[in-house]
Amino acid sequence: MIVFYALSWFSVFGLLALWSLSVWGLHSVAVWSVSNASALTGVASGVEGLRLPQWLQPWVPPEITQAMTSLLADFAPVVESLLQTMPALAGGLTMVAWVIWGLGSALLLLLGAGLHLGIAMWRRHSGGSGPQPASRLAA
Numbered sequence: 001m002i003v004f005y006a007l008s009w010f011s012v013f014g015l016l017a018l019w020s021l022s023v024w025g026l027h028s029v030a031v032w033s034v035s036n037a038s039a040l041t042g043v044a045s046g047v048e049g050l051r052l053p054q055w056l057q058p059w060v061p062p063e064i065t066q067a068m069t070s071l072l073a074d075f076a077p078v079v080e081s082l083l084q085t086m087p088a089l090a091g092g093l094t095m096v097a098w099v100i101w102g103l104g105s106a107l108l109l110l111l112g113a114g115l116h117l118g119i120a121m122w123r124r125h126s127g128g129s130g131p132q133p134a135s136r137l138a139a
Helices: 002-035 037-049 062-126 134-138
Strands: none
Touching (some): 002 062
């Protein structure tokens, strides 16, 4: 029976390690992308050169293409200002990552405790596989 306890806690700690690794990886990618977002500000200003692919041009009226180009040109300053302020958000991402990691870890530990209690209840219900008392053996 002790093997079931060991297997359940081993699997819980394995899931906890995978959870920690995935949160750390996603946090690293998010911080890197937010920190380097200001390098993309030149992309937003190149809206004027927007062209549809050749195979799509016959199907889209030129008025819609011009309206979309002007709409994107109007939003370009907003996008540029957002991209320039993105590196300031990198510190907030660290706090969010710690909170998410903590909640997930707590849930995994609760899962482990639930498995532990479930195994204990199953063991009591089935009578256990430990040594039997002498009074039962004599009867």
